[in-house]
Amino acid sequence: MMSDYDWLQSECTELEQAGLLRHLRVVMSAPTGTINLGGRDVVMLGSNNYLGLSTHPKVIDAAVEATKVYGTGASGSRLISGNNTIYETLENNLAKTKGTEAALVFSSGYAANTSIIPVLAGEDDLILSDTLNHASIIDGCRLSRATKKVYRHCDVEHLMTLLSESTGFRRRLIVTDSVFSMDGDIAPLHDIYEVATNYNAMFLVDDAHGFGVLGKGGSGTVAHCGLEGKDIIQMGTLSKAIGGLGGYVAGSRALIELLINRARGFIFTTGLPPATLAAANAALNVMRSSSKLRKRLLENADTVKISLAKMGYTLLPSQTQIIPVVIGEPQHATDIAEALLIEGVFAPAIRPPAVPSGTSRLRVTLMATHTDSDIEHALCGFENVISSI
Ligand SMILES: Cc1ncc(COP(=O)(O)O)c(C=O)c1O
Known part of the structure; x- marks a missing residue:
């Protein structure tokens, strides 16, 4: 039947x-x-x-200790009841590592991209996205309802052409992986940053695979490309070189404040377990120190x-x-x-x-x-x- x-x-x-x-x-x-x-x-x-940190003794000890003190779960969303004190330590540590005013942790890198992009761009805006960007960026663009134009892989000329052909949008956002997840090549962040500046566009870099690996102290691809301190929104994940789980965004205080109020994948979900936060914080310290x-x-x-x-x-x-x-x-x-x-x-x-x-x-x-x-x-x-x- x-x-x-x-x-x-x-x-x-x-x-x-x-x-x-x-x-x-x-x-x-x-x-x-x-x-x-x-x-x-x-x-x-x-x-x-990548760095083997998920089994590093200091990272494991931090996770065990946090579980003993705070239990296994956050028990609620961060805005309502689950904003464990370790979040503050970790976010300050991330902002320091990235050289930004502030940082905000999400449940995963996927949740970060699908939450950040719809806050940065909406129906009246334009997003320019590299053709090989990660699926979480693609999904973030879809959720945003912005107009999306895809430029050829790492092709800055094509990106400029698309921008010059696009008028009448309220805001523009350029988004790229820093290290491409399935290819391992590095986006020309310096040139893209110049284009973003010339066309008054925001610039979001997904540093999932560069964080911990490139730049001074493993601080990531933006630093590796000599762009630290520039007006770039840096997203990344705690699930790869950091060896645990979670996503983050690092940028201005105003950006973080707006995300806390508007990012749906931040607001409508339970906080991460204390062990995960403490492990990430310990892993960041190990990463930076050697x-x-x-x-x-x-x-x-x-x-x-x-x-x-x-x-x-x-x-x-x-x-x-x-x-x-x-x-x-x-x-x-x-x-x-x-x-x-x-x-x-x-x-x-x-x-x-x-x-x-x-x-x-x-x-x-x-x-x-x-x-x-x-x-x-x-x-x-x-x-x-x-x-x-
Ligand atoms: C470039 C990129 N961005 C975001 C993500 C999502 O990160 P997470 O695994 O922490 O959800 C990944 C994971 O594969 C990725 O490769």
Whole structure:
């Protein structure tokens, strides 16, 4: 008998036939260089725990201590009852790290982008967005109801053309990833900032993958590009190099005050658990106090990039810890990821809609905590796979 829900299975079957069906994999260990994936030890080349801070003893101690003192949950939204004192410490620490007047923490980076953008732009406004921007930016733009124009990837000339063709809007907002999440390249923030200034546009930078990795003390890509102190709204996440969970925005006091009053993903949700806030604060302190982890991370990434290119893999020109190994068709990317798993290497296949059609890839990411032996093992797996295809 036909059911009103038959379409659910039909859609899954269609996805499977197109090589696009995704499955969850069970991880049975902490996100270190080698993990236990479904009962097997494999080298982890798919983690955003770039500095290894999620298992740093100081970070774990801070989380445990906060839980003992404050319990496991926030118990309410921040505006009503869940604004734990650690929020204040963490937000001051973030503002200091970013060199801004103030900062505000959200439940996740996704929640931050989908909340900030609709506050900055509305129906009468124009948003200019890089074609490879993260899905959370795309969704934030949709929620804003602003007119959106998409410029070619990192193409500042195209951005200028679109701006010069667009008159009659109340406000303009340019938004870009700093380090592109699936490509690892760095947006030309300096040139975009100049364009923003010339066209009286606001400039929002999503530093999810640059924070902790680039700039002095890991303060991020805006500093890396020599733009600290400029009028740029910096969004980021605590879920990648910081090793925990949460998003943030750093900017002027007025921006933060308006967000507290208007950002729906801030207002209508429960605060983060105290352990998460304390862990993030401790991780920020570790991140700022030593450049060793950052240096090791980027050295690991360089070693892997050079070796994979020598083996004959097609890499996109990443300057960071994210290494896109382009395969092409989705099923082929999945097959290669599976072959690598047999070799004991986890390098996730990324397929449309996360990347443009025809550019399915392995998204290889390094961690500062990968040992020489993890990396040797991983490279040996890649060598065996390329010689068998
Ligand atoms: C560029 C970018 N922005 C935002 C996010 C969302 O961050 P979170 O995972 O903290 O929700 C991600 C996460 O994948 C990202 O890559």
